[in-house]
Amino acid sequence: QVQLQQWGAGLLKPSETLSLTCAVYGGALSGYSWSWIRQPPGKGLEWIGEIIRGGGTSYSPPLESRATISTGRSENQFSLSLTSVTAADTATYFCVVRPLTAYYMEVWGKGTTVTVSS
Amino acid sequence: QSVLTQPPSVSGAPGQRVTISCTGSSSNIGAGYDVHWYQHLPGTAPKLVIFSNTNRPSGVPDRFSGSRSATSASLAITGLQSEDEADYYCQSFDTSLTGYGYVVFGGGTKLTVL
Numbered sequence: 001q002v003q004l005q006q007w008g009a010g011l012l013k014p015s016e017t018l019s020l021t022c023a024v025y026g027g028a029l030s031g032y033s034w035s036w037i038r039q040p041p042g043k044g045l046e047w048i049g050e051i052i053r054g055g056g057t058s059y060s061p062p063l064e065s066r067a068t069i070s071t072g073r074s075e076n077q078f079s080l081s082l083t084s085v086t087a088a089d090t091a092t093y094f095c096v097v098r099p100l101t102a103y104y105m106e107v108w109g110k111g112t113t114v115t116v117s118s
Numbered sequence: 119q120s121v122l123t124q125p126p127s128v129s130g131a132p133g134q135r136v137t138i139s140c141t142g143s144s145s146n147i148g149a150g151y152d153v154h155w156y157q158h159l160p161g162t163a164p165k166l167v168i169f170s171n172t173n174r175p176s177g178v179p180d181r182f183s184g185s186r187s188a189t190s191a192s193l194a195i196t197g198l199q200s201e202d203e204a205d206y207y208c209q210s211f212d213t214s215l216t217g218y219g220y221v222v223f224g225g226g227t228k229l230t231v232l
Contacts, residue, residue: 103209103210
C-alpha cells in the first residue's frame with residue numbers, strides 16, 4: 001500500500017522560499033506522477049504541478065514562474081520549491097501520486113500547513 | 119474563480135439521495151477529459167470516491183455513484199448517512215491556457231446531513 005510522508009518549514013516570512021519534501025513508500029515509483037496540491041484556508045483545492053520520474057514537469061499556469069518540483073537525493077523523494085511567497089501562499093500543502101494512465105489523484109499525503117506572515 | 123463550477127452547498131436528511139453537479143466547458147469536460155471526485159473532511163487528506171467518471175475505488179460504498187454528460191458531471195449519494203457530511207470536489211483536466219494542459223478542480227461543495 002502506497003503511503004506518503006511529507007515535511008518542511010511551517011512558518012515563513014514574505015519573500016522567502018517555501019520548501020517541502022515528500023517520500024513515497026510502498027510502491028508508486030514507476031508508472032506514476034508525483035504532484036503537489038494546496039488548499040488555502042477556507043478555499044478549495046489548487047493543483048500546483050507534477051513531476052514524472054525520468055520525464056518532465058508541468059505546472060499550473062498561475063504558479064509556473066515561482067514553482068519548481070524536483071526529485072530528491074533518494075529515488076523515492078520529491079520536493080516543492082515556491083519562491084517569493086506572500087500571505088496568499090498560506091495553505092495546507094499535500095503531496096499526491098497519480099497513475100500515468102489517468103489524471104485522478106490516487107494517494108494523498110497528510111498535508112503540511114504553511115503560514116506566511118511577517 | 120474555479121474552472122469547474124460546483125454549488126457551494128447541498129443538504130439532505132439521512133436516507134435521502136443528493137446530487138452534486140460539476141459544470142465545465144469545451145476545454146475540459148467537453149473535450150473528453152474524465153471527471154474525478156474527492157471527499158474531504160477538515161484536517162484530513164482528501165479521499166478519492168469516484169474516478170474516471172463512474173468508477174468507485176475499492177472500499178467506497180456503492181451508495182456513491184458518478185455520471186458525466188457533454189460538459190458536466192454529477193456525483194450522487196444515496197442512503198445519506200451522517201458520516202457523508204464533508205466537502206466534495208470534482209477534478210478534471212484543462213487545456214485552455216497551455217498547450218500541455220493542467221489539472222483543475224471545482225470550488226467544492228459542502229454536504230450537510232440534516
